[in-house]
Amino acid sequence: MSAILELENVHAGYGPTSVLHGVSLSVPEGGVVSLLGANGAGKTTTLRAITGGVRWSGDIRFAGRSLRRMSTEEIVRGGIAHVPEGRGICTELTVDENLRLGSHLRRDGAEVRKDYDRVFEYFPVLKERRRLSASTLSGGEQQMLALARALLMRPRLMLLDEPSLGLAPIVVRSIFEIVRSINLTSKVAVLLVEQNARIALDMSSTAYVLEVGRVAVQGAGAELQGNESVRRSYLGY
Amino acid sequence: MQEFLQLVVSGIATGGIFASLALALVLIYNAMGLVNFAQGEMAMLATFVAYSLVNRGMSFWIAFPVTLVLAFGGGIVIQRVVIKPAERAPVLTLVIITLGLATLVNGLAGFIWGYVPRSFPSPFSPDSVDLAGVFISYRDLGVIAVSGLVLLCVYLLLQHTTVGLTLRAAAHHPEASRLLGVQVSWMLALGWGLASAVGAVSGMMVAPILLLEPNMMQTIIIYAFAAAVLGGIESPLGAVVGGLIVGVTVNLAGSYIPGVGGDLQLAVGLGIIVAVLILRPNGLFGRAAVRRV
Numbered sequence: 001m002s003a004i005l006e007l008e009n010v011h012a013g014y015g016p017t018s019v020l021h022g023v024s025l026s027v028p029e030g031g032v033v034s035l036l037g038a039n040g041a042g043k044t045t046t047l048r049a050i051t052g053g054v055r056w057s058g059d060i061r062f063a064g065r066s067l068r069r070m071s072t073e074e075i076v077r078g079g080i081a082h083v084p085e086g087r088g089i090c091t092e093l094t095v096d097e098n099l100r101l102g103s104h105l106r107r108d109g110a111e112v113r114k115d116y117d118r119v120f121e122y123f124p125v126l127k128e129r130r131r132l133s134a135s136t137l138s139g140g141e142q143q144m145l146a147l148a149r150a151l152l153m154r155p156r157l158m159l160l161d162e163p164s165l166g167l168a169p170i171v172v173r174s175i176f177e178i179v180r181s182i183n184l185t186s187k188v189a190v191l192l193v194e195q196n197a198r199i200a201l202d203m204s205s206t207a208y209v210l211e212v213g214r215v216a217v218q219g220a221g222a223e224l225q226g227n228e229s230v231r232r233s234y235l236g237y
Numbered sequence: 238m239q240e241f242l243q244l245v246v247s248g249i250a251t252g253g254i255f256a257s258l259a260l261a262l263v264l265i266y267n268a269m270g271l272v273n274f275a276q277g278e279m280a281m282l283a284t285f286v287a288y289s290l291v292n293r294g295m296s297f298w299i300a301f302p303v304t305l306v307l308a309f310g311g312g313i314v315i316q317r318v319v320i321k322p323a324e325r326a327p328v329l330t331l332v333i334i335t336l337g338l339a340t341l342v343n344g345l346a347g348f349i350w351g352y353v354p355r356s357f358p359s360p361f362s363p364d365s366v367d368l369a370g371v372f373i374s375y376r377d378l379g380v381i382a383v384s385g386l387v388l389l390c391v392y393l394l395l396q397h398t399t400v401g402l403t404l405r406a407a408a409h410h411p412e413a414s415r416l417l418g419v420q421v422s423w424m425l426a427l428g429w430g431l432a433s434a435v436g437a438v439s440g441m442m443v444a445p446i447l448l449l450e451p452n453m454m455q456t457i458i459i460y461a462f463a464a465a466v467l468g469g470i471e472s473p474l475g476a477v478v479g480g481l482i483v484g485v486t487v488n489l490a491g492s493y494i495p496g497v498g499g500d501l502q503l504a505v506g507l508g509i510i511v512a513v514l515i516l517r518p519n520g521l522f523g524r525a526a527v528r529r530v
Contacts, residue, residue: 051416076418088413090406101406101417104399153417 004029004157004189005050005062012042012049012056019045021213022058027157030187032180034200034221036235037210043193044085046210047159050191051075051082063156077105081155085162087146091135095126098134098145102152112152119148122178140171147175151182157189158182164196172196176203197235201225209234242371244488250377251446252484253384254439258454258461259468259476260391261436266470267408268428269320271328275338276436277454277461279315282342283308283437284444284453285350288357297360301441305434312433316426324422346451359445380442387438388477391431395473404428456503460487463509469523478521483509 003026012020019042027033035043049056052072060067067075076082081102090098099119103112120127123144129137137145143163150158160179164172180203183190194200201207204221209230217230224230258280265273273279283304290300319338323330361379365372395401406414407424415421439461440454447453464483468475483506490497490505497505513520 053412072415073418073420076416082416084413084416088410088416090410090413092409093402093406097402097406100399100402101414101419104403105418149417 002029003027003061005191006060007046007050008059008061010046010049010056010058010060012045012054014054019054019213020049020056023210023213023215025208025215025218027189027191028205030183030189031206032183032190032192032204034192034194034197034204034207035210036194036197036200036207037216038234039195040212041210042213043210044161045213047082047084047161047191047193050159051080076153079154079156080159081150081153081157082159083146083150083161083163085165087142089134089137089142089145091133093134094130095132095134095137095145096130098149099126099130099152102149106152106154111154115152115154119151122151122182123148140167140175143167143171143175144178147178147182151186151188154186155188157191159191159193161193162195163192164194164199172199179203197231198225201235239371240492241489243373244492245485246371246373246381247377248485248488249481250380250384250484251488252464252481253381253388254442254457254480255460255464255484256477256480257384257387257439257442258436258457259464259480260388260473261432261439262461262465263468263470263473263476264428264432264435266465267405268425269331271331271335272462272465272470273432274332274335274458275342276432277458278339278342278346278451279308279312279433280436280440280457281451281454282346283311283433284357284440284449285346287437287441288350288355288444288449291358297358301360304437304441308437309430309434312430313426315433316429320429321422321426343451350451352450352452354448354450357441357444357449376445383442384438387435391435391473394431400427404431456506459503460484460506463506463513466510467513467520469520472520472522475520475522 005027007023007025009022009024010020011018011022023042023046035046037043045054048054050060052067052070052075062078062080090101106112125141126145126148134142134145163175176199179190182188192200192204201221201224207219207221207224208215209217211234217224217234258276261276262272265276286307287300287304290303291297315338319334320331323334359376362375365374395405403414403419404424404427407419407421408428411421439457443457444453460483464479465476467482468479486509487502487505491502
């Protein structure tokens with residue numbers, strides 16, 4: 001399988017503070033890769049580097065093309081949907097308006113309508129609340145809205161930053177099931193940042209564990225889960 | 238009673254003028270979190286442009302849309318040239334920039350057109366229509382119709398078009414919007430263009446009532462501030478309602494409260510600002526700043 005996303009020796013940081021010290025990883029076309037590690041290891045910064053939210057050096061290639069010197073808007077328009085930490089919901093707008101922001105650049109009307117139907121099948125609650133302000137949604141519903149909106153961009157790659165954060169375990173499970181099914185039916189590749197290592201490894205073909213800005217361990221999801229010393233030292237369960 | 242109704246109607250007309258300028262203030266406040274102190278001066282400059290066009294023999298109803306387009310373009314240019322380089326600067330820096338811009342535009346207009354007040358032709362007939370004993374001037378009705386139409390257009394643009402949607406998203410949530418492919422920087426420029434055009438409407442409507450000179454908008458902007466603050470500074474609808482309330486209040490106070498008629502009229506506007514800030518700091522349509530963490 002060829003890689004849709006490749007990071008090669010990426011260094012990045014905020015002003016004088018550098019956070020990533022040479023991260024290399026790759027996400028295969030249509031694959032699910034998770035990025036694990038403790039707080040402050042650089043997981044979020046890695047995602048932000050990919051969509052141009054932070055200065056970086058090294059190389060990042062998406063679908064074979066370097067993302068160097070591209071603006072966030074251009075990168076996103078190229079087919080990467082980034083659901084940021086905190087979900088990035090526009091709380092001033094209604095649920096429907098948030099969804100429309102996801103599809104606003106697309107010109108394939110008939111396909112967009114099909115995608116809306118699909119999204120409402122995954123998340124019926126969003127259809128019920130279409131006209132309400134997004135600020136009235138619960139945390140789990142906001143996460144669903146963020147995923148739905150990302151899906152409506154019809155991306156080739158989704159970057160998900162801690163989709164489980166602050167959600168009840170049962171909600172987390174259903175959200176991950178949907179992510180899995182989106183990945184399988186639409187062939188969207190997923191790069192998943194998670195604190196909840198167990199649930200992330202269950203669905204990932206490959207996983208990388210970051211430690212202070214470097215890849216400390218990498219391997220197949222099942223392999224890392226089976227390796228007790230890795231589990232104890234990095235994944236905390 | 239008749240006199241009262243006449244005062245209310247002409248108050249609504251002036252209110253429409255305040256509402257247009259207040260809406261311009263709100264559009265920019267939403268886009269960058271501060272009030273554009275140059276808004277009134279930009280409107281005055283646009284009105285001088287309209288004046289020059291009309292003076293060259295152009296009909297008012299052609300000069301009007303031409304001026305709006307020029308004001309729109311001018312707003313975008315100002316944002317790109319003056320505001321964008323300081324985008325990441327502290328709010329105070331931007332406030333000083335808009336104050337400087339106000340002085341600059343004022344001086345520029347004085348330099349080109351001088352400070353002698355000029356009469357600006359009203360496009361409406363000076364006659365009045367008799368509606369069941371209440372005499373309402375066509376000028377008031379015309380101002381109400383034009384302001385109402387412009388405000389309606391802005392409403393439709395913001396609420397019912399994709400551009401309006403991305404404009405609102407970029408103003409309130411720039412980071413999240415960028416990740417959805419919205420070109421945030423251009424949306425802010427578009428906001429400036431739109432505000433500049435809406436403000437120009439207030440200038441062109443008020444110029445026939447006052448006289449056209451570089452300081453013409455300096456009292457109007459105070460009323461517009463009052464209207465915007467009353468409406469909750471973030472709410473376009475609030476700006477319009479606030480504008481109408483301020484217009485009618487000032488008009489009634491001027492006639493019924495002894496002494497307010499002349500110089501003290503502006504104090505009514507300032508009084509409204511102070512009262513709102515004390516009694517209801519979020520205005521009529523504003524919401525308390527609550528953030529989910």
